[in-house]
Amino acid sequence: MQTISVSQLKKHFKVFKKAPGLGATFRSVFSRPTEIISAVDGISFSIEQGELVGFIGPNGAGKTTTLKCLSGLLYPSGGEVKVLGFDPFLRNSNYLKQISLVMGQKNQLWWDLPSLETFRLNKEIYDIPEKDFEKNLDELLVLLEVKNIISTPVRQLSLGQRMKMELIASLIHRPKVLFLDEPTIGLDVVMQKKIRDFIAEYNKRFNATIILTSHYMADVKQLCKRVIIIDHGKIMYDGSLERLVEKYADFKIITAQLRSDKVDKKDFTKLGKINYFEYPKVSITVSKKNIKEAATILLKKFPIEDLTIEEPEIENVIRMVFTKKKT
Numbered sequence: 001m002q003t004i005s006v007s008q009l010k011k012h013f014k015v016f017k018k019a020p021g022l023g024a025t026f027r028s029v030f031s032r033p034t035e036i037i038s039a040v041d042g043i044s045f046s047i048e049q050g051e052l053v054g055f056i057g058p059n060g061a062g063k064t065t066t067l068k069c070l071s072g073l074l075y076p077s078g079g080e081v082k083v084l085g086f087d088p089f090l091r092n093s094n095y096l097k098q099i100s101l102v103m104g105q106k107n108q109l110w111w112d113l114p115s116l117e118t119f120r121l122n123k124e125i126y127d128i129p130e131k132d133f134e135k136n137l138d139e140l141l142v143l144l145e146v147k148n149i150i151s152t153p154v155r156q157l158s159l160g161q162r163m164k165m166e167l168i169a170s171l172i173h174r175p176k177v178l179f180l181d182e183p184t185i186g187l188d189v190v191m192q193k194k195i196r197d198f199i200a201e202y203n204k205r206f207n208a209t210i211i212l213t214s215h216y217m218a219d220v221k222q223l224c225k226r227v228i229i230i231d232h233g234k235i236m237y238d239g240s241l242e243r244l245v246e247k248y249a250d251f252k253i254i255t256a257q258l259r260s261d262k263v264d265k266k267d268f269t270k271l272g273k274i275n276y277f278e279y280p281k282v283s284i285t286v287s288k289k290n291i292k293e294a295a296t297i298l299l300k301k302f303p304i305e306d307l308t309i310e311e312p313e314i315e316n317v318i319r320m321v322f323t324k325k326k327t
């Protein structure tokens with residue numbers, strides 16, 4: 001059985017449209033025109049237990065809406081969703097005890113109280129036996145290195161410390177399935193890395209199934225073998241990160257170090273698109289089918305000291321998928 005299976009999931013929102021101008025405002029008092037937004041427009045995918053999948057796409061693509069449908073906060077307009085055999089929207093307590101939705105932009109911690117109080121509240125909500133609670137809490141405190149601030153009122157914590165506490169509050173019931181919606185947003189790079197390492201560890205240690213959204217490619221690169229790319233509510237790609245590069249990037253980057261500046265920049269343009277030329281370095285984008293030939297010409301006809309051939313940055317490849325350009 002798949003841990004998560006989504007078939008033709010749709011979520012529409014009906015929103016009021018407001019035409020510009022005062023006249024339109026008056027008219028809209030009587031009949032407000034509405035419009036339907038297809039936030040999620042018929043997506044299908046399935047995820048196995050223990051997978052950690054990156055769910056990426058530009059702003060407004062439908063990521064948060066999908067995660068809300070999966071965690072039972074939104075009722076789908078169409079299609080079918082099954083997680084751990086449950087229909088999320090029924091919000092069966094046996095279901096809610098096994099999942100968690102973590103939103104980097106929202107907080108559940110009690111602002112004026114120490115984090116411990118929120119953890120205790122969640123213990124009651126999730127009906128966690130005292131022994132399990134203590135064991136889980138201790139494990140999480142150690143993993144995230146925050147034992148010392150558990151009694152500090154939340155409002156005195158830094159953003160990163162708060163995010164760690166949010167994670168503990170969301171994981172204290174040891175969910176099997178995690179929906180992480182931008183868990184590293186706004187954090188400095190060191191803290192981002194710590195949260196990433198923690199997610200990787202949680203995934204491994206408990207064989208948890210995780211869907212992660214993030215706008216930071218470092219998160220995706222470190223954590224996700226598989227990515228699902230969504231844009232305008234539709235899936236553009238579902239597969240391994242590696243294959244994404246192979247499929248969409250039909251070019252590589254040649255960087256050469258020159259021994260002498262007695263070269264004509266124009267000669268490089270015959271090989272491909274020049275990214276930059278700052279003596280002694282030149283970087284050229286060359287289509288895959290020409291790569292061998294270009295490298296041979298460079299070595300034969302130019303004073304080359306050193307030469308490297310690299311795959312393009314994943315960021316650039318993903319941007320190409322968004323713009324649906326195959327280079």
Ligand SMILES: Nc1ncnc2c1ncn2[C@@H]1O[C@H](COP(=O)(O)OP(=O)(O)OP(=O)(O)O)[C@@H](O)[C@H]1O
Nearest residue numbers: 013015037039057058059060061062063064065066
């Ligand atoms: N409650 C709502 N009512 C009306 N429209 C909504 C609602 N929630 C989301 N939308 C719209 O649905 C679309 C998808 O939104 P969603 O929040 O899922 O995007 P996202 O991929 O999470 O984007 P981001 O990367 O900015 O978080 C957007 O056009 C958004 O305006």
Ligand SMILES: [Mg+2]
Nearest residue numbers: 063064065181
């Ligand atoms: Mg979102």
